[in-house]
Amino acid sequence: MTIQIFNSMGRKKEPLETRVPGQVGIYVCGVTVYDYSHIGHARVMVVFDTIVRHLKARGLDVTYVRNYTDIDDKIIKRANELGIEIGELTEEYIKAFQDDMGELGMESPDIEPKATEHLAEMQEMIGQLIKNGLAYESGGDVYYAVDRFKKYGLLSGKNLADLVAGSRVDVNTQKQNPLDFVLWKGAKPGEPQWPSPWGPGRPGWHIECSAMSSKYLGESFDIHGGGRDLIFPHHENEIAQSEGTYGHDWVRYWMHNGFVNVVSDAGEREKMSKSLGNFFTIRDLLKAYRGEVLRVFILNNHYRSPLDFSFGLLNGARGGLDRLYNALDGAAKYLGSLPDVTSVTPESEVGNPLHGDVEKFFKSMDDDFNTPQAVAVLFELAKKLNKILLAAESSDKKAAVLDHVRVMRGLGVVVGLAQATPTEHFQFKPEVNLDVEDSGSGAGISDEQIDLLIENRTKARADKNFAESDRIRDELVANGITVLDSKEGTTWRRN
Template identity: 50%
Template sequence: MENTIRIHNTLSGKKELLTPIEPGHVKIYVCGITSYDYCHIGHARSTLVFDMVVKYLRHRGYKVTFVRNFTDIDDKIIARAAEQQTTPHELAERFIKEFYTDMDGLGADRPTFEPRATENVQEMIQLIAELVEQGKAYPAGGDVYYAVESFSGYGKLSGRNIEDMRAGARIAVNEQKRNPLDFVLWKGAKPGEPSWESPWGPGRPGWHIECSAMSRKYLGETFDIHGGGQDLIFPHHENEIAQSEGANHKPFANLWIHHGFVTIKDEKMSKSLGNFLTIRDVRENYDPEVLRFFVFSTQYRNPLDFSETALKEASSGLERLYHTAADCDALASRPVIKKGKSAITDKVWQRMKTLEQRFLEAMDNDFNTAQAQGIFFDTSKSLGKALRSLPETPLASDVQKICGCMDKMRKLATVMGLLQADPVTWLQARESERSAGIKISTEEIEAKIKERLAARIAKDWAKSDEIRDELLNQGVVLKDNVDGTTWSPK
């Protein structure tokens, strides 16, 4: 298999050729959710980005082992469980189920393995013990800390200098740590909290050690790709590297993929800021494919600014592609002739037949879905030209070219989970959604259009504008063209 996929590696700061450790087999680990609340659009982006990465790698012929964990024990889970008068286990289980409801609804495939932190505590204890034995971690007051200074590569992922970090750190009163930068691997048990037995007394694992232990268990000491959001680069992923490489004395992950934030008015969407929308909030008004189209309209490393306008633009863009698909499907049922001159120009056919090549070039270039969507639109435009060029009874080979190109686009679009529905059914659903906002009958709309036409003939522009505005308030948009006036739902 020819390696042509280049991925931006956060560790090196440049695009690198994907070269799997095991030829033809890519192993990926992605940090999953902490299950204490409903998922927001930021979580949707993370899930969909890596769903796309896995789908594309498989499309290119790779075997992919994809591991994504659940953090099902954590300070936030314990606090939320206490608020809701339930157990941390019950709360975590509830929101794992809700996660599946959201992500299955968005069409994301489930990973190969989905380990939970609480099911892998012994693996974490083993890894901590190895670090203590090697002098890279130390017990203190019932806790166990990682000694950051024992790992010479600390800061290499985030580009931070350990001396600068130490100068800016502050030590809390009665702090047990030797160095303010040291981070916890094992937390001593507190009354009423879940705990497990360990060589250092009862307690529970710290957040960072979870991913180091679970990735080693399922993918080995060194694997191909580690992924997550930009907010995880420091300290979470930096600490994972320190733990894993400190214990194993081998590179942890060869490539690091980090997606950008979802923002609202250029501010990061987060629960702490209270400016987030849950996936189910958005799903109330938008089809899952519209949300996927919106997410992939921006290359994964760039910020994705969420707005109602952006979602409507995504819906409109996807609708254009579905209209082309519907037109191509309709063509397949028309009578044809076997011989004759092609009605499709060489220029249009060239754009159609290079669809896959151009798509692969875009996706091989660090999964550039935004460019790939542009190629879909360009191909849709070419298909439209080809369709319009056909005579009433088209040449069979022309029909085959057009329908074959559309089938190819649908197949490629599965990488982003797009164009998977029956076009007519999908378009009818969108029309029904828009029509639901109209507060006036079709007969009344047509009567108003006639009244407005009379006003325009009489050059009563004020009356014409008044009728237009009246219909707009009723959920109807008018559009004037050379053939007259048409209307559509707002």
């Protein structure tokens, strides 16, 4: 068994050879906790949760670290707008994030460090970088001198000269080179601050991940992951910081998942992002779909491919999952109850008629985590199970049903699917109906009323009255109206 991983560093598949045989250390950039997480965050989290599950299923001893960025410009801005301490804001959104993750069937990482609890480690690193001649103090800030790190640009494939040519000239800068990035920001009025050898201030974002990952996984470790939007500059800067501090190679495998695109009714694709405002929060979607539907929707796509988001595709994923649970429901009725879930591997199934299916599933996952192929095996097993259930009673029918259920759910452990009972699945009642095929809802509110609410919401947003804009949005959603924000403005449609 060899697991092949597409390494963003070098851009090719490579066999996974861990530093310590049998052990894997993996770090994934977590969320910045100032708002609810959206489907783009859900994708990163589900993808890496599944990767970790497969590494474990293959017998590796995994240490999974995923951080919280709980100090950042956006957090300070939002807390100031709301007139609360940043800790109050971040605590609320960490809790919300954990609730969302629970709904998506996520296993907790082994360690979930918070940036604000690792100031000492960050400062130690910054001090070492200054000592190594790679960072400099300037006007209360500390910057990384990018042109002194030879490997800069290797991960993203960017060339330093091109970057300089394309960079904006900032006249107020304290930087020696426009590409230099901040390691420590000198304190500004109204901002949280910590004492440091360079005066009071706070850390830059990039140093947070370098310090937290190495603290828990060592000065070099196996896998670092995140969304592909983090390749540059975040991960490029993390490499510069960590290798600049330790003086040797840092991460063996860089893994990045693709973007989420929103597909409009007209079939046009646009990248989903917070800054474009065209996103759906996990929370909103969970009002309409069971978390497992979002999970199978995400895993139906290879993690490196772009993920097209539309309600039609989401409903398709729900239909697939319904079929799977229908088969399990039939089995539960036939058997009287479903057996407990136990793990299944190709080794445990030698001699089983389903060995080929198990092998196919694991081979797909070994090949750079090809979840669409692996999930297809679960659906094939559901189909076979239905056939057996429909067949006439025979001496070996019960054993065959039991075996199919056991293998289906045992493989499901690896991808976090088919773990619920059919009753749990079918009992889910959506609070709102986001089904585009169904035009029955939203009839109680007129077009004029909707336009007025949208207008009021736009005004509230412009006034930074987010409590009010959220309230209006909730009111619209409760009336079966989908609100779509994009850079062109806000549009709506009845579900």
